[in-house]
Amino acid sequence: MLGDISRLDLRLRRQSSIAYAVGVTAYALLIVVLYPTFRVDTSLNKLTEGDSSLSALFGATGSLTSPDGWMNANLYANFLPLFVLFMTIGYGASAVAGQNEDGTLGDVAVLPRTRAAVLLEKVATLSLLSLPVPLLCLVASLAGHHWQVDLAVGALIGTTIGVALLGVNLGLVALAWGSWTGRRGGALGVATGLAAVSYIVSSLAPVVSWIHPLRFYSLFYWAVGDDQLVNGLSAPGVAVLLSSAVALGAVAWRGFQQLDIR
Amino acid sequence: MVITQPAAPGPAIRLDDLTKTFGPLHAVSGLTLEVAAGQVFGFLGPNGAGKSTTIRMIMGLSAPSSGTATVLGTDAWDDGPGVRARIGYLAGELALPPRLTGDAILGWTARARNVENRSRRHELAERFQADLRRPVGTLSKGNRQKIGIIRAFEHDPELLVLDEPTSGLDPLLQKQFDDLLAETVQRGRTVFLSSHELDEVQRVAHNIAIIRGGELVLADTVSALRARAPRSVELTFSAPVDKAEFDALPGVQVLGQQNGRLVLAVSGEVGPLLEAAASHHAIDILARPADLDVLFRSFYRAPQEVPVAR
Numbered sequence: 254m255l256g257d258i259s260r261l262d263l264r265l266r267r268q269s270s271i272a273y274a275v276g277v278t279a280y281a282l283l284i285v286v287l288y289p290t291f292r293v294d295t296s297l298n299k300l301t302e303g304d305s306s307l308s309a310l311f312g313a314t315g316s317l318t319s320p321d322g323w324m325n326a327n328l329y330a331n332f333l334p335l336f337v338l339f340m341t342i343g344y345g346a347s348a349v350a351g352q353n354e355d356g357t358l359g360d361v362a363v364l365p366r367t368r369a370a371v372l373l374e375k376v377a378t379l380s381l382l383s384l385p386v387p388l389l390c391l392v393a394s395l396a397g398h399h400w401q402v403d404l405a406v407g408a409l410i411g412t413t414i415g416v417a418l419l420g421v422n423l424g425l426v427a428l429a430w431g432s433w434t435g436r437r438g439g440a441l442g443v444a445t446g447l448a449a450v451s452y453i454v455s456s457l458a459p460v461v462s463w464i465h466p467l468r469f470y471s472l473f474y475w476a477v478g479d480d481q482l483v484n485g486l487s488a489p490g491v492a493v494l495l496s497s498a499v500a501l502g503a504v505a506w507r508g509f510q511q512l513d514i515r
Numbered sequence: 516m517v518i519t520q521p522a523a524p525g526p527a528i529r530l531d532d533l534t535k536t537f538g539p540l541h542a543v544s545g546l547t548l549e550v551a552a553g554q555v556f557g558f559l560g561p562n563g564a565g566k567s568t569t570i571r572m573i574m575g576l577s578a579p580s581s582g583t584a585t586v587l588g589t590d591a592w593d594d595g596p597g598v599r600a601r602i603g604y605l606a607g608e609l610a611l612p613p614r615l616t617g618d619a620i621l622g623w624t625a626r627a628r629n630v631e632n633r634s635r636r637h638e639l640a641e642r643f644q645a646d647l648r649r650p651v652g653t654l655s656k657g658n659r660q661k662i663g664i665i666r667a668f669e670h671d672p673e674l675l676v677l678d679e680p681t682s683g684l685d686p687l688l689q690k691q692f693d694d695l696l697a698e699t700v701q702r703g704r705t706v707f708l709s710s711h712e713l714d715e716v717q718r719v720a721h722n723i724a725i726i727r728g729g730e731l732v733l734a735d736t737v738s739a740l741r742a743r744a745p746r747s748v749e750l751t752f753s754a755p756v757d758k759a760e761f762d763a764l765p766g767v768q769v770l771g772q773q774n775g776r777l778v779l780a781v782s783g784e785v786g787p788l789l790e791a792a793a794s795h796h797a798i799d800i801l802a803r804p805a806d807l808d809v810l811f812r813s814f815y816r817a818p819q820e821v822p823v824a825r
């Protein structure tokens with residue numbers, strides 16, 4: 254699945270991805286290292302008292318001084334998904350539509366490969382790109398053991414997988430949109446918009462009653478919005494994230510079959 | 516190693532009523548054309564004529580709105596991988612990842628195409644004096660174009676589809692390129708190339724086709740065209756003559772008149788013209804050889820302006 258086409262795409266992103274990963278890791282470590290300072294700061298919990306919808310909007314609900322509450326509010330419920338989505342939506346929009354606008358997709362499409370094979374490599378690359386950021390955050394969180402950030406390792410790994418799958422899904426939205434329309438801007442916009450709505454629904458669900466039942470439609474909810482740091486990634490969550498990825502991949506494939514390449 | 520297959524029987528490319536529309540615009544309409552194997556075929560037309568659109572359908576990059584493009588015996592849109600291994604392609608607007616070097620780009624393409632023999636790349640690079648060491652983003656247009664040319668020829672394909680291959684090349688390199696084309700067809704390969712310059716195409720092509728507004732306006736051999744192209748003839752008479760009489764002669768068009776002098780474009784036989792000239796006591800004649808350019812430019816203009824070359 255990872256072949257010459259993946260290799261080229263990865264190579265072209267190597268420098269920026271490394272720089273990006275370093276930045277994210279630095280941020281994750283900072284959050285971890287700051288925990289002991291805030292753990293005893295009970296005033297922090299006033300923020301989320303009375304189910305504040307404002308703090309919920311920033312992904313913070315429940316106790317902020319517990320290890321999972323702290324890590325959720327500062328990393329897992331908001332920044333980490335955002336960091337991953339930057340990578341995956343960015344790549345999803347560029348992998349077909351962006352490269353077609355640049356004029357470089359044609360060079361790939363004239364190789365002795367079926368379009369299905371080309372797209373499969375793009376999807377494999379996308380999946381690979383969803384991994385470094387969650388994995389680095391996993392490492393930082395595990396290192397948090399030394400700063401009293403004690404999280405259930407199984408749940409942490411489950412959340413890591415959830416975040417990566419979330420990234421893949423929204424990256425596939427961009428890829429699919431780009432494959433049907435050939436427009437990078439549209440692909441970025443649609444995927445980002447969908448991510449924003451999905452995020453808001455998931456984060457407000459605990460505090461806004463009419464949104465509460467809508468949470469099942471939010472990919473964020475299935476990946477990070479349901480106390481995954483405590484409970485782990487649920488089986489239904491895995492099923493939803495995987496099946497929607499497969500469905501989005503199929504939509505992208507149909508689009509790519511008919512795309513006019515420059 | 517590229518396995519050299521015997522040239523497929525039948526034409527290398529066959530376009531059958533090929534049409535591509537973009538909304539109301541007919542970029543290519545009803546194009547029917549055959550490119551015989553083993554020749555250089557020049558595909559000409561003014562800007563926006565539909566050359567690149569046609570080429571993209573030949574390469575299976577874009578789907579015809581109707582009609583078919585058959586390339587090396589298989590449908591360009593339906594089939595894919597097998598036939599694309601046998602084609603070399605140069606896009607009209609070459610886009611290369613700016614930060615990669617020519618070596619990296621060509622190495623990547625060779626690997627993706629399973630080309631193991633690198634000697635051809637080196638030979639071509641030397642021939643065109645291509646700089647493969649620098650990031651292509653820092654190269655001039657012509658130097659980037661060389662990399663596109665090497666990439667199209669590197670795997671020694673049976674068919675080359677080249678969209679304005681010499682754009683940006685200086686005359687010396689154009690000559691190198693012409694020689695490469697000649698060698699390529701000598702070895703049984705087929706070259707289909709587009710251009711808007713007749714001059715560069717008539718040097719190398721056996722056959723040409725001209726499209727304008729997406730429609731085929733002419734397809735013929737270069738030698739037949741030369742025979743048909745209008746010659747410019749200047750006649751001088753002792754006294755002014757009736758211009759209309761000459762205009763009425765078959766294949767003759769009066770381009771200008773000044774006192775006893777007539778400037779004519781003549782295509783086809785000259786007998787009737789000479790008889791008419793003799794009967795009016797012509798005192799001098801000046802004839803220039805066939806000028807393809809004149810014919811060609813006439814095909815670029817709107818239909819009603821095309822002189823009837825009969």
Ligand SMILES: Nc1ncnc2c1ncn2[C@@H]1O[C@H](COP(=O)(O)OP(=O)(O)OP(=O)(O)O)[C@@H](O)[C@H]1O
Pocket residue numbers: 537540542560561562563564565566567568569607711
């Ligand atoms: N994707 C597209 N969408 C809309 N119109 C298009 C598209 N591609 C090409 N066209 C139109 O189709 C016509 C033919 O374009 P094409 O690029 O094939 O011309 P060309 O003969 O290659 O011209 P040039 O010599 O300038 O390269 C033009 O009017 C162009 O604007």
Ligand SMILES: [Mg+2]
Pocket residue numbers: 566567568607678
């Ligand atoms: Mg063109």
